[in-house]
Amino acid sequence: MTVIGIDLGTTNSACGVWTDEGVKLIPNRLGDFLTPSVVGYDDSGKISVGRIAKERLISHSDKTVAVFKRLMGTDHKIEIGSGSYTATELSSLVLRSLKEDAETYLGEPVSRAVISVPAYFNDNQRLATKLAGELAGLKVERLINEPTAAAIAYGLHEKNEGTFLILDMGGGTFDVSILEFFDGVMEVHASAGDNYLGGEDFVDAMLNNILSSENIRKETLSRLQLQTMYMKLESAKRQMDARAENELSFELGDKIVNWKVTEEWFTKVAMPLMLRAKRPIETAIRDARLSPSQINDIVLVGGATRMKLFRSAVAKLFGRFPSCNLDPDLVVTMGAAIQAGLIEKHKGLDEVVLTDVCPYTLGTEVNGPEGAGGGFFLPIIERNTVVPVSIVRSVQTAHDNQTEVAINVYQGEHRRVEKNVFLGSLTAAVPKGPAGQEVIDIRYSYDMNGLLEVDVKVVSTGKKLNKVIEHAAGAMDDATRAASLKKLSALKFHPRDQEENRMLLSRGERIYETSLGEERDYIAHVLAEFDAILERQNQLEIKKARQQLEEVLKKFDNEEWF
Ligand code: AMP
Numbered sequence: 001m002t003v004i005g006i007d008l009g010t011t012n013s014a015c016g017v018w019t020d021e022g023v024k025l026i027p028n029r030l031g032d033f034l035t036p037s038v039v040g041y042d043d044s045g046k047i048s049v050g051r052i053a054k055e056r057l058i059s060h061s062d063k064t065v066a067v068f069k070r071l072m073g074t075d076h077k078i079e080i081g082s083g084s085y086t087a088t089e090l091s092s093l094v095l096r097s098l099k100e101d102a103e104t105y106l107g108e109p110v111s112r113a114v115i116s117v118p119a120y121f122n123d124n125q126r127l128a129t130k131l132a133g134e135l136a137g138l139k140v141e142r143l144i145n146e147p148t149a150a151a152i153a154y155g156l157h158e159k160n161e162g163t164f165l166i167l168d169m170g171g172g173t174f175d176v177s178i179l180e181f182f183d184g185v186m187e188v189h190a191s192a193g194d195n196y197l198g199g200e201d202f203v204d205a206m207l208n209n210i211l212s213s214e215n216i217r218k219e220t221l222s223r224l225q226l227q228t229m230y231m232k233l234e235s236a237k238r239q240m241d242a243r244a245e246n247e248l249s250f251e252l253g254d255k256i257v258n259w260k261v262t263e264e265w266f267t268k269v270a271m272p273l274m275l276r277a278k279r280p281i282e283t284a285i286r287d288a289r290l291s292p293s294q295i296n297d298i299v300l301v302g303g304a305t306r307m308k309l310f311r312s313a314v315a316k317l318f319g320r321f322p323s324c325n326l327d328p329d330l331v332v333t334m335g336a337a338i339q340a341g342l343i344e345k346h347k348g349l350d351e352v353v354l355t356d357v358c359p360y361t362l363g364t365e366v367n368g369p370e371g372a373g374g375g376f377f378l379p380i381i382e383r384n385t386v387v388p389v390s391i392v393r394s395v396q397t398a399h400d401n402q403t404e405v406a407i408n409v410y411q412g413e414h415r416r417v418e419k420n421v422f423l424g425s426l427t428a429a430v431p432k433g434p435a436g437q438e439v440i441d442i443r444y445s446y447d448m449n450g451l452l453e454v455d456v457k458v459v460s461t462g463k464k465l466n467k468v469i470e471h472a473a474g475a476m477d478d479a480t481r482a483a484s485l486k487k488l489s490a491l492k493f494h495p496r497d498q499e500e501n502r503m504l505l506s507r508g509e510r511i512y513e514t515s516l517g518e519e520r521d522y523i524a525h526v527l528a529e530f531d532a533i534l535e536r537q538n539q540l541e542i543k544k545a546r547q548q549l550e551e552v553l554k555k556f557d558n559e560e561w562f
Contacts, residue, residue, distance in 0.1 A: 001108070001109075001110075001111065001112060002017055002102075002106055002108065002110060002112070002340075002344070003017075003112040003113060003114060003141055003340040003341075003343050003344050004016070004017050004026070004098075004099075004102045004110055004112070004113050004114070004337070004340055005017065005018070005023075005113070005114045005116075005144075005149075005333060005334075005335070005336030005337030005338070005339055005340040005341075006095065006098055006113050006114065006115045006116065006333070006336055007116045007146070007149070007330075007332040007333040007336055008037070008069070008091060008094065008095065008115050008116065008117075008129065008132070009037055009069070009170065009332070010037060010067055010069040010070065010170055010171065010172060010173060011036065011037060011066070011067070011170055011171040011172070011303075012034040012035065012036055012037060012329060013034070013035050013036075013037050013094050013095075013098060014026075014033050014034050014035065014098075014329075014330055014333040015098045015101070015102055015113075015333060015336075015337075016330075016333045016334060016336070016337035016340075017102070017106065017337055017340060017341075018337050018338055018340055018341025018342075018344065018346050023153075023334045023337045023338060023341075024337075025330060025333060025334070025337075026098075026101055026102050026105045026106075027101070027105065028050060028097070028098070028101045029100075029101055029104070029496045029499045029500070030050070030051055030499060030500055030503055032051065033329075033330060033333075034329055034330075035049070035050040035051070035094065035097060035098060035101075036050050036051055036053065036054040036066070037066065037067075037068070037069065037091075037094050038050065038053040038054040038057055038064060038065065038066040039053055039064070039065055039068075039080070039090050039093050039094065040052075040053035040056055040057070040060060040063050040064030040065065040080065040081075041063040041064075041080055041081035041083075042056070042063075042494075042502075045081070045492065046491075046492045046493055046494050047093060047491045047492065047493050048494070048502070049093050049094055049096075049097040050094075050097060051503055052499065052502050052503050052506050054066070055503070055506035055507050055509070055510050056506055056509075056510075058223070058227050058510075059509065059510060059513055062080075062081070063080055063081045064080065065078050065080050065090060067172060068087040068090045068091065069087065069091065070087075070195075071086075071087035072087045072088065072091065072121070072125045072128045072129060072132075073087075073088075073121075073122065073124035073125035073126075073127070073128040074086075074087065074124075078090065083487075086128075086484075087128065088128045088129075088131050088132045088135065088484075089132070089135065089484055089487070089488060091128075091129070091132035092131075092132040092133070092134075092135035092136040092488060093136075093488070093491075095113075095115075095132055095133055095135075095136035095138060096136040096137070099113075099136055099137060099138055100496065104496070110138070111137060111138060111139055112138065112139050112141050112340075112343075113133055113138040113139070113140055113141065113340070114140070114141055114142045114143075114144055114336045114337075114339045114340045114343065115129055115130075115133055115140055115142075115143055115144070115336065116143070116144050116145070116146045116149045116332050116333075116335070116336045117129050117143050117144070117145065117146065118145070118146050118175060119145040119146060119147050119148070119175070119177050119188045119191045120175070120191050120193070122360065122411055122421055123362075123411055123421070123423050123451070123452055123469060124421070124423070126143055126451065127451060127469070129143060130143065130451070131481070134481075135481075135484060135485060135488060141340075141343050142339060142343060142448055144335065144336055144339045145177075145188055146166075146168060146175070146301070146332050147166035147168065147175070147177035147179055147188060147191075147299075147301070148179060148186050148188065148335065149331070149332045149333075149334075149335025149336050149338075149339065150166050150168070150299050150301045150331045150332055150335055151164050151166060151179050151181070151186065151299060151335070152186075152334075152335040152338050152339065153326055153331040153332070153334035153335040153338065154297070154299055154323055154326065154331070156179075156181060156297060156299075157181060157184075157186060159181070159296075161180075161181055161182045161183075162180075162181050162296040162297065163178065163179070163180050163181075163189075163288075163290065163294055163295055163296050164178070164179045164180075164181070164295065164296060164297045164298070164299060165177075165178055165179075165281075165284070165285075165295045165297070165298045165299070165318075166178075166179060166298075166299045166301060167281070167298065167299070167300055167301065167305060167314065167322070168300075168301035168302045168305075169197070169198055169199065169277070169301075169302045169303075169304035169305050169310065170198050170199065170302040170303060170304060171198045171199050171200050171303065171304070172196065172197075172198035172199075172200055172201075173193065173194070173195050173196070173197070173198050174193050174194045174197040174198060174277055174280065175191065175193040176191065176192045176193050176280045176281050176283075176284045177189075177190070177191040177284065178190045178191070178284050178285065178287075178288040178290065178295075180288075185386055187384060187386075188384075189288045189384070190283075190284045190285075190287035190288040191284060192280035192281075192283040192284040192287065193280050194276060194277070194279070194280055197273065197276055197277060198302075198304055199237075199302075199303055199304030199307075201273055202237060202269075202270050202273055202304070202307070203230060203233050203234050203237055205269045205270060205272070205273060206233045206236075206237065206261070206266065206269055207226075207229060207230060207233055209265075209269045210229075210233075210250070210257065210259055211252070214252065214255070214257055216252050216253060216255070216257075220253055221252055221253060224513060224514055225250075225251060225252060225253070227514060228250070228251070228514045229250045229252070231514075232248050232250065233248070233261075236248060236261040237266070237307070238306075240261070240263060240266060240307070240308065240309075241306075241308045244262070244263065245260055245261060245262045245263075246260070246261040246262075247259075247260055247261075248260075248261055263308075266309065267309060270307075270309055274309065274310070274313050277310070277313070278313070278317070281317065292317065292318045292319070293319075295318065297322075297323055298314060298318060298320075298322035298323060299322065299323050299324075299331070300314075300322050300323065300324045300328050301328050301331050301332060302328055302329070303328060303329050305322075305324070305328050306328060311324065358381055358382075358383060358384070358385050358387050358389065358446050360383045360411050360412065360413065361379045361381065361382050361383045361411065361412065361413055362379070362380055362381040362409070362410070362411050362423075362444055362446065362452055363377050363378050363379040363380045363381075363409075363410055363411075363420075364377075364378050364380060364393075364395070364407055364408060364409055364410065364442055365377065365378070365406075365407075365408040365410060365417045366378040366395055367398045374398070375416055375417055375418060376415060376416065376417065377410060377412070377414060377415050377416065377417045377420060378393060378395070380393050380442065380444040381444050381446050383413065385446075387446050387447065387448055388445070388446065388447050388448055389445070389446050390443060390444070390445040390446075391443070391444055392441050392442065392443040393441075393442055394439050394440065394441050394442070394459075395439075395440050395442060396435075396436045396437070396438060396439055396440070397430060397433070397435055397436060397437060397438040397440075398435055398436075399435050400433075400434050400435050401432045401433070401434075402430060402432070402435070402438070403429065403430065403432060404427050404428060404429050404430060405427070405428050405430055405438070405440055405458075406425055406426075406427050407425065407426045407427070407428065407440070407442055407454065407456055408422065408424075408425045409422070409423040409424045409425065409426075409444075409452070409454055409469060410422055410423060411423055423452065423469045424454075424467060424469040426454060426456055426465050426467050428440060428456050428458050428463065428465055429458070429463065430458055430460075430461075431460060431461065437460075438458065438459070438460055439458075439459040439460070440456060440457065440458055440459065441455075441456070441457040441459060442454065442455075442456055443455040443456075443457075451468065451469070452468070452469045453466065453467070453468045453469070454466070454467050454468075454469065500546060501530075501534055501542065501546060504530070504546060504549050504550060504553065505527065505530065505531075507553055507557065508523060508526070508527045508530070508549070508553055509527070511523055511553060511556045511557055512524060512527065515556065519556065523552075523556065526549060526552050527549075529545070530545055530546075530549050533545045
């Protein structure tokens with residue numbers, strides 16, 4: 001059965017499959033390859049995912065959520081409407097939507113997937129992603145690091161060896177990774193980044209610059225005025241390369257402000273952000289002990305790397321142009337789809353062996369040197385070990401007449417466990433005796449998905465314990481999982497074939513909100529007409545009206561919002 005490759009992104013998600021002709025990206029129900037990672041309730045209490053939800057993000061902010069990927073692997077509950085959900089549950093709704101689109105496209109049920117995750121995701125976050133897949137009815141065959149997926153999409157694994165720099169700037173985050181490829185192993189060598197730097201910050205910088213030049217305080221503007229201004233600037237930013245200058249007009253308070261967006265102005269406004277972007281690049285290169293000339297390829301990922309300013313800054317830094325012939329919003333999906341093909345053992349892909357590494361050290365808590373007490377970290381699987389891997393280390397009882405030993409599992413690089421991430425714990429019963437008498441073997445096994453299994457054996461009694469680290473924050477035990485599935489299955493969704501109509505209505509409503517006067521009346525009128533046609537349920541009539549409404553909305557919605 002087909003395995004699909006999924007990029008579960010912070011702003012957008014997408015999926016694809018490997019076929020005889022290579023990667024095929026899967027369009028969603030609206031015909032787009034990108035599905036915004038946005039979930040919301042609509043007025044009828046049904047769940048919307050993707051573009052429809054995104055249209056309502058600002059106007060119905062209490063019922064719509066985005067950027068929940070940032071909370072993956074935590075217990076944090078996000079309130080929407082009357083419900084409250086974890087990031088895992090919300091992600092499962094996005095995955096469910098992609099799964100349905102894939103099933104329609106492929107004409108068969110889909111139940112297996114490869115999902116990409118940021119290279120810096122820890123065990124909890126990886127597990128939460130896997131669980132989101134399960135809640136959506138997908139067996140997650142493999143989690144693949146996003147930079148690794150991007151490198152595969154560019155075919156970098158077909159070279160014998162190399163060192164690659166992956167720069168991923170999306171809407172709100174910037175991730176820098178250095179990959180080293182040698183002997184079929186793709187290793188994430190160093191990663192750095194700025195969790196709060198992305199394409200949106202460039203628009204904010206433009207907006208703030210205009211307001212301060214005009215002596216207007218943000219607080220004095222209405223939500224709609226700010227939203228309209230933001231959208232116009234977002235669109236101008238995207239058009240920067242195509243047009244030398246762009247005349248914009250904003251209604252700000254009771255003032256009309258005309259502004260010329262030029263490359264020169266944008267370069268000046270964006271400079272502090274470009275300097276910020278340079279920092280993690282330098283850190284990653286320094287951490288990997290490389291010089292820029294040792295990087296064989298630079299790969300760009302994420303919509304914001306389309307900015308000419310970004311590309312030329314990178315070219316200047318490295319003295320050559322980055323690889324950017326693939327769509328930066330879809331490279332990770334392409335790589336995930338290739339990985340899916342590898343799992344299916346698709347012909348044409350079978351010579352490629354791809355392995356990965358454990359990106360961080362996994363270990364257990366032990367006592368320090370004589371008299372130092374507990375709280376020290378004993379590494380068991382060192383970072384950058386090729387996976388799958390299984391390693392045993394032995395520990396001994398620390399006190400006389402100890403009856404049990406707690407095996408606390410941590411991830412991190414610090415010698416004190418409190419500075420590392422706690423992943424879980426097991427308790428083994430031991431026979432009483434003098435300190436150091438009882439020996440406990442601890443085996444850590446780390447699989448290709450970045451999931452850790454811990455086996456504990458008390459040598460004298462032969463007693464064994466086993467645990468897949470699942471009960472950490474954000475993960476769920478069987479009862480919680482069942483409750484989650486029940487909660488999600490009670491949600492109501494609109495039929496797929498009505499999505500295009502609903503999308504147009506949401507878009508119309510957004511435009512209605514941001515317009516005024518006659519324009520507003522006109523939009524209200526065309527929306528009401530469309531509503532009436534939908535009521536009549538004549539499919540031919542609906543199709544025609546949909547095309548007409550699309551034309552009308554296009555005239556008002558001159559900004560490329562997506
Ligand atoms: P992503 O999360 O990868 O979808 O990235 C979205 C970000 O990319 C947003 O901040 C967009 O403004 C930005 N972006 C998309 N296309 C362009 C473009 N042509 N020029 C500049 N920025 C863009």
